[in-house]
Amino acid sequence: TGVTKFGKVSVFSDLNNLDDISMRKEYVGICGVSDQELHDNLDVELHEFAEARGVSYDKLCDDLKAYYDGYHFTHHSIGMYNPFSLLNAFKYKEFGSYWFETGTPTYLVKLLKKHHYDLERMAREETDSQVLNSIDSESTNPIPVIYQSGYLTIKGYNEEFGMYRLGFPNREVEEGFVRFLLPFYANVNKVESPFEIQKFVREVRSGDYDSFFRRLQSFFADTTYEVIREQELHYENVLFIVFKLVGFYTRVEYHTSKGRIDLVLQTDRFIYVMEFKLDGTAEEALQQIHDKHYALPFASDGRKLFKIGVNFSAETRNIEKWVVEE
Structure with a gap:
């Protein structure tokens, strides 16, 4: 869901028996909006949105996909739209950084700087599921926290080695995060x-x-x-x-x-x-x-x-x- 797993860490030992469904295929559609759901339920609104913006229906759909789609919670899964951003876009008939602006990732930026992280790697980071699901405050790897916070998502998977390729989910997150980085660097x-x-x-x-x-x-x-x-x-x-x-x-x-x-x-x-x-x-x-x-x-x-x-x-x-x- 993009909510970090701090709640599950050692302090709360009672929670160790929870079944973590984050990367289970049957649950990938539980927290977002799929392309199918978007067109099945909001087709009339899509036409209204396109008209309000003075663009074609297809152009609007492409733009919505580029800005708010692209979350993958496991390998070979469908992309999910961020529901918060998507519904706000419909509400205001405007493209905005709705989800990104609800929180400021200052902690993540400090983590990147502290560990002298090469930012170019963010768009092509490779790791395994063990790292993605880990949360260790002593770790020198900022990637699990950034992934679990929803700033990176799964972009590809190497079956042979069980390695996931990460990247920014969409333009809202990519542009918002990189803009946010600038004053810190x-x-x-x-x-x-x-x-x-x-x-x-x-x-x-x-x-x-x-x-x-x-x-x-x-x-x-x-x-x-x-x-x-x-x-x-x-x-x-x-x-x-x-x-x-x-x-x-x-x-x-x-x-x-x-x-x-x-x-x-x-x-x-x-x-x-x-x-x-x-x-x-x-x-x-x-x-x-x-x-x-x-x-x-x-x-x-x-x-x-x-x-x-x-x-x-x-x-x-x-x-x-x-x-x-x-």
Whole structure:
């Protein structure tokens, strides 16, 4: 159900005999709304909702699915809609972060930071049912708590090894959670945070990469002493959050490997191929774009292409330089 199992932990020994049905196939539909139930019971309301929004019936159904569907409580099961968000959307004829805004996951963010968690892993975390069902306050793995709180759900299953692949259930949770993370990782407060993302998106849409990188520099300013030891991960996490949020409005592909990040960002008019390095040079990063032929897939594309090499300096704890080739 997305309710954590703290109540079952040691203190309440009487509860140890409960039958935990969380991952039992016959109960997957007990706490949500299935696609079938939605269309069987609210078809008239779906048409009214579509009319109120000025979109087609099919478009509305697709949007509802993207925003509120996608919870899987075991492997190979149907997706479930979050009933709270779904019914609020019908009530107000608006798409909102209804469930996400009912609670703030500050505790989960502190857990991620405390254990120096690589945020990029959240969207593709793999684990087994024993870990998913565990709850141990001493554990260094924040994933069971995040899964049991409903911020991650089951996205795939490897039968041979009994491994579950996790990911965000839907756009409401993904966008809400990543937006919530930003002020905890970057030098920006909660009020300014949405406006900053809006400015980033405007800048990449208009081809103003210098303003974009200057804004990005301000996100790394005043990096605290604690993160210096985990410096590379800190850069990766901030970049991941920023580009994940920009990615809700543009197309973003983001890859990391030891000491470097390559990234492709696409808008209607521009394509940005970027390489980030830690303690190298921006020129080396740009050279790598050439050497690895990162721009080759876009050779026949009509949009304007920018190749950008970026270097982070451990000494200044910030972006030291970026070089651009058009």
